Amino acid sequence: xxxxxxxxxxxxxxxxxxxxxxxxxxxxxxxxxxxxxxxxxxxxxxxxxxxxxxxxxxxxxxxxxxxxxxxxxxxxxxxxxxxxxxxxxxxxxxxxxxxxxxxxxxxxxxxxxxxxxxxxxxxxxxxxxxxxxxxxxxxxxxxxxxxxxxxxxxxxxxxxxxxxxxxxxxxxxxxxxxxxxxxxxxxxxxxxxxxxxxxxxxxxxxxxxxxxxxxxxxxxxxxxxxxxxxxxxxxxxxxxxxxxxxxxxxxxxxxxxxxxxxxxxxxxxxxxxxxxxxxxxxxxxxxxxxxxxxxxxxxxxxxxxxxxxxxxxxxxxxxxxxxxxx
Amino acid sequence: xxxxxxxxxxxxxxxxxxxxxxxxxxxxxxxxxxxxxxxxxxxxxxxxxxxxxxxxxxxxxxxxxxxxxxxxxxxxxxxxxxxxxxxxxxxxxxxxxxxxxxxxxxxxxxxxxxxxxxxxxxxxxxxxxxxxxxxxxxxxxxxxxxxxxxxxxxxxxxxxxxxxxxxxxxxxxxxxxxxxxxxxxxxxxxxxxxxxxxxxxxxxxxxxxxxxxxxxxxxxxxxxxxxxxxxxxxxxxxxxxxxxxxxxxxxxxxxxxxxxxxxxxxxxxxxxxxxxxxxxxxxxxxxxxxxxxxxxxxxxxxxxxxxxxxxxxxxxxxxxxxxxxx
Numbered sequence: 001x002x003x004x005x006x007x008x009x010x011x012x013x014x015x016x017x018x019x020x021x022x023x024x025x026x027x028x029x030x031x032x033x034x035x036x037x038x039x040x041x042x043x044x045x046x047x048x049x050x051x052x053x054x055x056x057x058x059x060x061x062x063x064x065x066x067x068x069x070x071x072x073x074x075x076x077x078x079x080x081x082x083x084x085x086x087x088x089x090x091x092x093x094x095x096x097x098x099x100x101x102x103x104x105x106x107x108x109x110x111x112x113x114x115x116x117x118x119x120x121x122x123x124x125x126x127x128x129x130x131x132x133x134x135x136x137x138x139x140x141x142x143x144x145x146x147x148x149x150x151x152x153x154x155x156x157x158x159x160x161x162x163x164x165x166x167x168x169x170x171x172x173x174x175x176x177x178x179x180x181x182x183x184x185x186x187x188x189x190x191x192x193x194x195x196x197x198x199x200x201x202x203x204x205x206x207x208x209x210x211x212x213x214x215x216x217x218x219x220x221x222x223x224x225x226x227x228x229x230x231x232x233x234x235x236x237x238x239x240x241x242x243x244x245x246x247x248x249x250x251x252x253x254x255x256x257x258x259x260x261x262x263x264x265x266x267x268x269x270x271x272x273x274x275x276x277x278x279x280x281x282x283x284x285x286x287x288x289x290x291x292x293x294x295x296x297x298x299x300x301x302x303x304x305x306x307x308x309x310x311x312x313x314x315x316x317x318x319x320x321x322x323x324x325x326x
Numbered sequence: 327x328x329x330x331x332x333x334x335x336x337x338x339x340x341x342x343x344x345x346x347x348x349x350x351x352x353x354x355x356x357x358x359x360x361x362x363x364x365x366x367x368x369x370x371x372x373x374x375x376x377x378x379x380x381x382x383x384x385x386x387x388x389x390x391x392x393x394x395x396x397x398x399x400x401x402x403x404x405x406x407x408x409x410x411x412x413x414x415x416x417x418x419x420x421x422x423x424x425x426x427x428x429x430x431x432x433x434x435x436x437x438x439x440x441x442x443x444x445x446x447x448x449x450x451x452x453x454x455x456x457x458x459x460x461x462x463x464x465x466x467x468x469x470x471x472x473x474x475x476x477x478x479x480x481x482x483x484x485x486x487x488x489x490x491x492x493x494x495x496x497x498x499x500x501x502x503x504x505x506x507x508x509x510x511x512x513x514x515x516x517x518x519x520x521x522x523x524x525x526x527x528x529x530x531x532x533x534x535x536x537x538x539x540x541x542x543x544x545x546x547x548x549x550x551x552x553x554x555x556x557x558x559x560x561x562x563x564x565x566x567x568x569x570x571x572x573x574x575x576x577x578x579x580x581x582x583x584x585x586x587x588x589x590x591x592x593x594x595x596x597x598x599x600x601x602x603x604x605x606x607x608x609x610x611x612x613x614x615x616x617x618x619x620x621x622x623x624x625x626x627x628x629x630x631x632x633x634x635x636x637x638x639x640x641x642x643x644x645x646x647x648x649x650x651x652x
Contacts, residue, residue: 129565129568129569129572140503143503143510143511144511175554177466177469177549177550177553177554177557184469184550185469185470185550207554207557207561208553208554208555208556208557208558208559208560208561209557209558209560209561209564210561211558211561211562212561212562212565213561213565221554223503224503224510224511224551225550225551225554227503227534228501228503228533228534228547228551228554228555229534229554229555229558230534231503231533231534231535232534232535232537232555232558232559232562233534233558233562234534234535235533235534235535235536235537235538235539236537236538236558236559236562236563236566237562237563237565237566238535239454239455239538239539239563239596240562240563240566240567240592240596241566241570242455243455243592243595243596244567244570244588244589244592246455247588247591247592248585248588251584251588258577259574259585262570262573262574262577263570265573266566266569266570266573269569270565270566270569
C-alpha cells in the first residue's frame, strides 16, 4: 500500500485542520506519516482516538519566507523532513499544503528530478461539467518555457490523466489564441510541430474558452499564462455565482432556499479545492502533491487520494520511461 | 456632432443586421455613413424608411483572408473605403464588425498611428458587477511586448476609462501572478517600475481573479495573455450558467420560469457584446471600434455609441498628448 508523508505545518488554517483531513484519509484506507511538531499533532490524534504515525520536525517554513533560503537554513523543517522520508523510501509520496515554493525546492533538492527535467511543473486539475477534470500545466513553476518544455508537460500530463483519471489516450491541447498552427508566439508555433511528433494524442491548439469544455484532457502552456488562466477562471466563476445569488435576492420575497441550494451545489462542483484537493508537482522522482495554503480537511483528504492514486499507478516510474522516449 | 463611418460588410450575420443596428444608432442621435455594397444596403434602408448616408464600396474582405494582402489587393473594399472617409475627415471615427486583422491593417495604413505607436492595441471592455466595465489591453494585437509598450497601454487605457466611462483617476493594474513587484517575468518586473513613474494611477500587480472585481479599471498585459484571459472568462461564465440551468432542470418539475429569467438576466449582464458592442483599437490617429464578427444589431448600436463617446471626449487628441508626456 502507498505510504504518504503529509507535511502538517505551515498552512493558513493550522495543523488541526490538516490532521483532521489525515484522519479522514486514513479512515478511507490510506497509510499516512504525519510530519510536523509532535507537541501539536499528538493532542489532535489523542482527542479523536486516531493512531497515525508521526515523525517530529521542530521547524516550519512560513508562507512569506524565501523558499530557497528557508529550505537551506531549516533542514529540520516539516517539508524537508517529509521530503527526506520520501527520498529514503520510508514514504512513497509527499503531500504538503504549506509554501508551494518550499515544497518545490525541497522536492527538487531532496527527492530529485527525473532525467531531462530542470524544474518540475505544476499540473492543476480544473473542474469540468463532465465530472473528470482537465489538467492545466504548467500552473506557475516555469514562467517562460521553450517548445521542448511544452512537449515534456504534454507527456507528463497525459500520464496523469491516464493513470489517475483513467482516461484512455488523453487529448492534449496547446493553449493558444486561435486554432491554426500558425497562431501564437514563436514558442507555440514551434511547439505545435514538436507535439505532432510526440508520443501523445495531440489535438492541436485550443483557446481559453475551451479549457472548461470537453475539448482536451490536458492543456499545456507556460507557467505565467497557466497561473493567470487558473486564477481568472476562479474569479469569473465566483463572480457569476455571486451575480446569480444577487439576482435571486432582488426578487420579491428574497432568495428562495431551494435556489440557494442549487447555487451552492454548483459552487461545490466547480470548487477546484473540492475537485482535487491539490496540484501535482510533476518531474520529481517520487510523487508530490501540493495543496492550497488554505486547504480544508476535505481538500487534504482529496490531496492524499491523488498522491495514493499516483503511487498505485506507478506514475513516477512510467513518467521516467515516457520522458526518455519523448 | 460625431460622424461615424460604419463598415457594413464582411460580418457573420450579414449586412441587414448591421444596417438594423445603424438605424437604431441613428435613432439615438448619431450621425452615420454606411459603407458597403449600395445594392444590398439601400433596400434595407428603404424597407424601414430610414434615411442614412451611404458610400458605395464594391469589395469585401472576408474573415478567412490574409489581412495584409486583402487590404492591399482590395482598395475598394468596405473597410478601406471607410478608413479613407476617416482619414480625409469626412467621418470622425470608424466602426467595423468585419475581419479584425483587416480593420487593424486598414486603420494603421490609411488612418495612421500616433507618434511612438508601432502597432495599435486592442482594449476590450469586460463586464463587472459594478456595471462599469474593466478595460483589458492588449487583447491580441501585440502577442509579445516590451515594458515600454505596457506603459503606453496604461496611458491609452486610462484615457478611455476617463473619457468614455467617466472614471476619475482610473486605477491601472499590471496583470501578474502575484502582488509583489518581484513577481512575474522580466517584462512585468521591469514594467512595474516604469508604471510607478508613469502619469497614471498605478495600483500595482493584480491577479487573474481580480479582473472581474473592483480592483482596477484598466488591466495591462501582453496580447497573448490578454486574449487567452478574455476567452477563458467567456468560457467559464458560460459553463457556470449552464451548470446552474442544468441544476435547476434536474429539480422535480423542471426549471421554474422565474429562475430561467434570473439566469438570463445574468447572462445578459455578463455578455461582453451587450456590455460594450466592441473593442477600441487604440493608438490610431482617429477612433476605431472593432465589433465581434457575429455582432447583433444591439452590439452595433453599442459599438457606434462607444465610437461617438470617444469623438465627443476628444479621445484621439488627448491620447496623442498623453503619449507624448509619458
